Amino acid sequence: MPEIFADLSTPLVADACVRHGVPLRVAPPGIGAVAPGHRVAGRVLPVRHYGSVDVFLEAFGGAEPGDVLVIDNGGRSDEACVGDLAVLEAETAGVAALVVWGLHRDTPELVEIGLPVFSYGAFPPGPVRLDEREPEALSTARFGTHLVSTDDLVFGDEDGVLFVAADRADEVLATAHRIRDTEREQARRIRAGETLRRQTTFDDYLARRAVDPSYTFRQHLRRTGGAIEE
Template identity: 65%
Template sequence: MSIDPAGLTRRFAALTTAHVADACLRAGVAVRCAPAGVRPVVAGGRVAGRVLPARHAGSVDVFLEAIDRAAPGDVLVVDNGGRTDEACVGDLVVLEARAAGLAGLVVWGLHRDTGDIRALGLPVFSLGATPTGPQRLDPRPADALAAARVGSWTVGPADVALADADGVLFVPADRAGDLFALAESIRDTERRQADRIGAGESLRAQVGFDAYLAGRAEHPGLTFREHLRAVGGAIEE
């Protein structure tokens, strides 16, 4: 699947994962977030790129093989089963990824060499750090380079990884353009609402909250989300 990495980076630069997650919700696309424990190692790091999956079995060779077949702008997504007893990625893998033109890494597991990784500057998101590397060597799965699991989600090259200070989100690559357009609309609505709050008009007034309460009293099944859609507000999605 052809993905324009420069275009992804450019459009995501003016958005957040929250905007895109809200767009997924509005478009009926599954909101696939990495668990909240997956956090940026490099402060201010942002990632947007095609998923390059790799399932770790105790040896670094799977990462080198994945990087060997990567395209510039890909995001190495490492599946180490969410383990917290070993680090599966260190500075040399991150350095190799940077040299190959990757956009960053998402690790469903731990990293080490934190200081060196931060000095390299390539965005890395992981569950945290520990000093020890793997002390095992398991059989390598046949699909080790085909898909990666992050939390409850399985992702692969047909997906795009987006990450920022709020966390990591995966979206289908073939829906990314539409989702970005919708996210931009949500962002612009929220900015207008924020400006109006700053000018003294409460959010409750903007979204007709009194009307919502009256409508809910008459129709108990009315949800606030339905009301927001009717009035063009953006808070929840």
């Protein structure tokens, strides 16, 4: 799974989702890798946290190699829900990474372990609560306004994290590769002295918009084969 995302980025995948009408399910802003440069790509292994690590241990029993543990901790900022022992155990279960809607702790140890962990930051205290467990504890996880399950893939890099339905992933990733190639060629031409305005025949766009105010730049890009937006 990481190989198919190796030369892509979350912005490219997001643009491809828009192009195909696939719902944009993006983690709320602010999420990042504990160790800079880490990336994530894999099937979602969902789990909801209620204050005890036991739910993680139970989730690991159903893990498949390469899964990404997606932890729903409600976006809480008053506790860290994962630390070094949970991450080490995830590694032994074949989990490829962890993505947390919440906070982590034991930062130096997590960096040393090397398993990618994405969260909203570090916080020393662990949970002191123990909430009632929901029936969906191991079947779905909330992440911001989104609900994810094993039917979804998760991708993460320096720009953030997003989720894509597994049954739409092939077309989305194929389009993301095409957008990447187009943008690379556009960047090469800019460096060679051909402005983006010239590449996109921007003057033509302005002239046509003057006649037809409903004509959008996005429509123009589709007609001319550009890939700046979407």
